[in-house]
Amino acid sequence: MTRLSDIMETQDRLLFSKLFHKHRQVEVTLNRSVLAWKETEKSRKRSSGISNRAETAHIHALQVCEIVAVHTKDDDQDNKETRRSRAEAKQTSRLHPHAFTVSYIRRTRQHQWCCSEVIFHSANQALSEQWIKVINEQLALLTHRPKSLLVYINPYGGKRRGKRIYEQKVAPLFGRACISTDVIVTERANHARDHLKTEANLDKYDGVVCVGGDGMFSEILHGLISRTQTDNGVDPNQPDAELVPCSVHIGIIPAGSTDCICFATVGTNDPVTSALHIIVGDSQPMDVCSVHHNDSFLRYSVSLLGYGFYGDVLKDSERKRWMGPARYDLSGVKTFLSHNYYEGSISFLPAENNMGDPRDKLQCRSGCSVCQHKPSSKDTQWEMSEEKEMSDKVGGWRTIRGKFIAINAASMSCACPRSPKGLSPSAHLADGTTDLILVRKCSRLDFLTHLLRHTNKEDQFDHSFVEVHRVRRFNFQPQQNEMHSLEDLTETPKKTGFRPICSAQTNYNYQDSHSSWNCDGEILPHAAIRVSVQPQLIRLFARGIEEQQQSLLEDPCTLWALEPNTHYSVD
Numbered sequence: 001m002t003r004l005s006d007i008m009e010t011q012d013r014l015l016f017s018k019l020f021h022k023h024r025q026v027e028v029t030l031n032r033s034v035l036a037w038k039e040t041e042k043s044r045k046r047s048s049g050i051s052n053r054a055e056t057a058h059i060h061a062l063q064v065c066e067i068v069a070v071h072t073k074d075d076d077q078d079n080k081e082t083r084r085s086r087a088e089a090k091q092t093s094r095l096h097p098h099a100f101t102v103s104y105i106r107r108t109r110q111h112q113w114c115c116s117e118v119i120f121h122s123a124n125q126a127l128s129e130q131w132i133k134v135i136n137e138q139l140a141l142l143t144h145r146p147k148s149l150l151v152y153i154n155p156y157g158g159k160r161r162g163k164r165i166y167e168q169k170v171a172p173l174f175g176r177a178c179i180s181t182d183v184i185v186t187e188r189a190n191h192a193r194d195h196l197k198t199e200a201n202l203d204k205y206d207g208v209v210c211v212g213g214d215g216m217f218s219e220i221l222h223g224l225i226s227r228t229q230t231d232n233g234v235d236p237n238q239p240d241a242e243l244v245p246c247s248v249h250i251g252i253i254p255a256g257s258t259d260c261i262c263f264a265t266v267g268t269n270d271p272v273t274s275a276l277h278i279i280v281g282d283s284q285p286m287d288v289c290s291v292h293h294n295d296s297f298l299r300y301s302v303s304l305l306g307y308g309f310y311g312d313v314l315k316d317s318e319r320k321r322w323m324g325p326a327r328y329d330l331s332g333v334k335t336f337l338s339h340n341y342y343e344g345s346i347s348f349l350p351a352e353n354n355m356g357d358p359r360d361k362l363q364c365r366s367g368c369s370v371c372q373h374k375p376s377s378k379d380t381q382w383e384m385s386e387e388k389e390m391s392d393k394v395g396g397w398r399t400i401r402g403k404f405i406a407i408n409a410a411s412m413s414c415a416c417p418r419s420p421k422g423l424s425p426s427a428h429l430a431d432g433t434t435d436l437i438l439v440r441k442c443s444r445l446d447f448l449t450h451l452l453r454h455t456n457k458e459d460q461f462d463h464s465f466v467e468v469h470r471v472r473r474f475n476f477q478p479q480q481n482e483m484h485s486l487e488d489l490t491e492t493p494k495k496t497g498f499r500p501i502c503s504a505q506t507n508y509n510y511q512d513s514h515s516s517w518n519c520d521g522e523i524l525p526h527a528a529i530r531v532s533v534q535p536q537l538i539r540l541f542a543r544g545i546e547e548q549q550q551s552l553l554e555d556p557c558t559l560w561a562l563e564p565n566t567h568y569s570v571d
């Protein structure tokens with residue numbers, strides 16, 4: 001571990017100068033990883049007045065990898081941060097007229113980042129220019145940062161604020177970081193997907209950014225995966241085909257209704273935070289489920305594949321798109337009151353024991369050790385073996401038949417503002433597995449308790465009617481001919497008035513006896529599906545949720561040790 005005082009002294013120093021910051025003289029040091037400064041002793045003595053006892057030294061430090069950009073100071077930036085008098089600011093500018101601004105990432109609250117600035121003044125123009133040059137040289141060494149991005153904006157996602165969010169909050173940051181962009185505002189559903197599939201010249205870009213919600217992300221996902229498979233001659237209709245990972249990173253600027261992919265990979269739905277993760281070129285691999293019906297490809301999923309409750313909520317909510325995000329709450333209540341269950345048979349290939357358990361409370365966080373474990377070739381051979389697929393007993397495939405209110409496969413936690421811990425709080429972003437949650441038929445009250453536990457600290461899997469398995473693949477086959485309402489199961493049956501109650505004996509048809517699959521917010525056209533997790537098929541400009549820092553000083557990224565009698569301020 002490097003000590004901050006060493007950085008301030010000589011260690012690997014690239015540049016050292018006495019400059020002015022907030023009207024005080026500071027010693028500024030740059031090495032390959034840190035930009036640090038502290039007030040000079042002379043200045044401290046002057047500020048502490050007549051007493052000869054200097055104030056304690058404050059050392060401020062920024063990590064170079066969290067510097068967004070360095071520029072000559074704009075005139076209108078004068079002393080925004082000091083709240084000192086204009087006269088004092090004018091005096092600094094007169095005596096030390098050559099200034100440069102370092103824009104950097106500052107952590108605020110709840111995983112949010114903002115872009116802050118620190119301004120250094122100098123009397124010497126050449127010195128100021130040298131600082132800009134040397135910092136820029138260090139930034140240029142960070143080759144994983146994107147230089148050119150293709151941006152798709154859905155102007156109709158969420159509360160229809162995508163365009164404004166991009167123009168006001170994101171474009172200025174990309175501009176400051178000297179990232180060039182080609183922006184396409186979509187004109188119809190699937191515009192972005194089709195453009196990526198056939199037209200976009202992907203060689204030009206280091207990443208694709210989507211401004212919108214999970215549906216818009218899904219378009220980008222489908223466009224990119226499909227393009228990559230076509231370019232590599234892979235037929236996606238083969239359920240066992242090994243798909244080729246996409247080389248282009250995806251960035252998400254949240255502007256939708258749920259935005260669970262952004263929330264579960266960054267920890268917050270904030271456009272500025274996401275833009276900063278893109279600028280620094282963060283990289284988070286992610287699993288993708290491929291979904292087939294017989295031998296034809298249906299869709300890819302990265303978050304929730306939900307049959308029963310979440311399928312019914314989505315189907316109903318699609319008719320209420322005009323309501324915006326509130327449609328999910330209304331359809332949620334309506335579906336809850338309908339209280340339907342569906343019969344079917346689900347078979348699955350459990351993940352190996354060393355892949356953890358959905359109830360182990362080992363949450364996926366930045367640098368997650370579980371996600372480092374790549375499936376061995378032995379695991380893959382096992383997966384591919386159709387012979388094993390036929391067997392129910394030898395530790396391979398298992399089959400469960402039953403009546404379910406919900407069948408959910410969560411390939412990641414699916415945390416979102418509605419449910420901050422998500423559908424499966426310990427699911428992992430990139431471990432090659434999905435958590436299969438089976439909610440069997442139960443009373444309304446029991447199901448409500450289960451739902452409520454998604455919003456508090458209690459364990460939503462701790463019910464006799466819920467089971468959860470970590471799996472690599474699963475198949476679902478709906479029961480052919482029955483549909484039930486749970487009216488007869490509740491202690492005090494009530495007519496809901498929301499939908500006709502069908503009994504098992506009367507007028508059932510396919511639509512009533514089957515639910516639909518909610519695949520990341522899209523309805524699938526078939527109930528019988530085969531699902532296979534494709535480990536780490538895509539990469540996002542994200543780093544996973546960072547551990548909450550108890551204080552900024554405990555930032556896991558800091559490179560230095562604390563020293564007694566010195567105050568540290570890690571900006």
Ligand SMILES: CCCCCCCCCCCCC/C=C/[C@@H](O)[C@H](CO)NC(=O)CCCCCCCCCCCCCCC
Binds near residue numbers: 259313332
């Ligand atoms: C009593 C309160 C219980 C609240 C329970 C909240 C659980 C919420 C779990 C959210 C999981 C989201 C998973 C993400 C799925 C995305 O790929 C997809 C596309 O964006 N979003 C949805 O399908 C959108 C799905 C939106 C689902 C909303 C469900 C709302 C249920 C409300 C039930 C109310 C019962 C009230 C009884 C009086």
Ligand SMILES: Nc1ncnc2c1ncn2[C@@H]1O[C@H](COP(=O)(O)OP(=O)(O)OP(=O)(O)O)[C@@H](O)[C@H]1O
Binds near residue numbers: 159188190217255521
């Ligand atoms: N120009 C457009 N006109 C109409 N629909 C569009 C357009 N561009 C994209 N879409 C479609 O709009 C749908 C919803 O978009 P988006 O995901 O951005 O918002 P949302 O549904 O409100 O949020 P979430 O998916 O997070 O719940 C997507 O499925 C996408 O295909």
Ligand SMILES: [Ca+2]
Binds near residue numbers: 287411428430431432
């Ligand atoms: Ca996973």
